Amino acid sequence: MSTQEHPLGVSFEFFPPNTDVGREKLKSARDTLAERRPRFFSVTYGAGGSTQNRTLHTVNAVRESGITTAPHLSCIGSEKAQLRDLLARYREEGIDSLVALRGDLPSGMGGIGEFRYANELVEFIREETGDHFEIAVAGYPESHPQAPSLGRDLENFARKVKAGANLAITQYFFNADAYFHFVDRARALGVEVPIIPGIMPITNYTKLARFSDACGADIPRWIRKQLEAYGDDSESIAAFGEEVVSRLCQRLLDGGAPGLHFYTLNQAAPSLKVLDNLA
Template identity: 65%
Template sequence: METHNFSIEFFPPKTAEGAEKLRVVREKLALLNPKYFSVTFGAGGSTQQGTLDTVLEIKQAGYVAAPHLSCVGGTRESIRAILQQFKENGIDRLVALRGDLPSGYGGGGEFRYANELVEFIRAETGDWFHIEVAAYPEVHPQARSPQDDMQNFARKVKAGANAAITQYFYNADAYFAFMDEARKLGVDVPVVAGIMPITNYTQLMRFSDMCGAEIPRWVRLKLASYGDDSASIKAFGLDVVSQMCERLLKGGAPGLHFYSMNQAVATTALWERIAGR
């Protein structure tokens, strides 16, 4: 796995207790030697300070940290100020996103799409930041069509992104088909596969409905059949996801980005299963 780009995502804790728990999780996951830790970003200011605080703490602990930056509802001035803060603190890696539209959102803000944010970051800061953008192998839930979604992705890359991270998925063929289409459009940046460990059936169904990630029918039925047997859900989830990860890496995926949900156990188990083969 050393030749692959392996990274782990956290969300900013909302309480002192959550922050202490994340420190313990971070130290456990740091033993896996990821390339960087990314930290998600709340639209409309909800966790923007939390993102910066978490990123600075990761950096002070001696690891590479990449804040997420979403532009929905942001102004050029507010985004410029955030970029300045990152630069002043020596942060040179970013995940640039449009971000989720808040409910009742009626427009506003000076950025409509992530490609406009990427262009702005490049215009303001040149090559200071290594910029990752999002990719959707199973099509963004708000896209007008798969073709339209692919054009949007190509625009983000052409605006100056260095690489991309996908939404999570459980069908490796979706990733390979997406990559074929992207290459046809001349997109040649690395696209790292986003990986969501399976630990809780109900939570997974809720997340997947929200973000448009498909859970294959056979996986869904098997998970449902275990009921409250959490050990069986986790063991089956580990088998399914680790086999997919191996197939992705063998098929040319440049790396894996784990959505840790601020937990260490599932990501560690997956990493050990993949690295041990």
């Protein structure tokens, strides 16, 4: 598909760069992806305020594109007063969308803070700001890596959605059946909001394996073996990855997924190649 505006509910995630080269790379990716008129962009956030200012700077840079931009808001390690100030600042800046996450406890921090779970963060945002923000929460089709069971994880997911979320974005995965099973189970628990599948383009096997091991996303054995077989052949890895992810996305959309959320790693081309392959 070569149209400038994709008809689906497409969105893209960026992370705050920490170098001048990285900032220029992000601006280039932002401008290229904005041409597709996505539903929104999102910008990741470090727990405990470690990247708070950098995130806001990045959000404002991304918003220059004219596309709604949602900062990630992580509650572990944060205090209510700190988050209250941050929410007020976002409102002053004209930001009206958030991705609300529990987050991970940064190394060296002594305590969890006043929040333990994402549902508490969603409840707090609603108590403080009413309906000002559209709130997205995370879903884990293959279960959160720290969850004791898939069933418990689904219950936690339903709890944070019902606390006031408008939509959910999933962790990336490569097995469409995991997504469909997750959605079916969530609907059975009364979750009605859109559940948007998260998509990770495959461009580098070493990085993908490291990300996946850390976040609990499964790389099917046949994909791992093929990527391993390509060794340092980056062109073959990229071509194979494009084919695998394109087929995954097509199956998701054919099965009723309400859109696609791409984890871009601040690169435009891999996501756009996948989008252009979709019917």
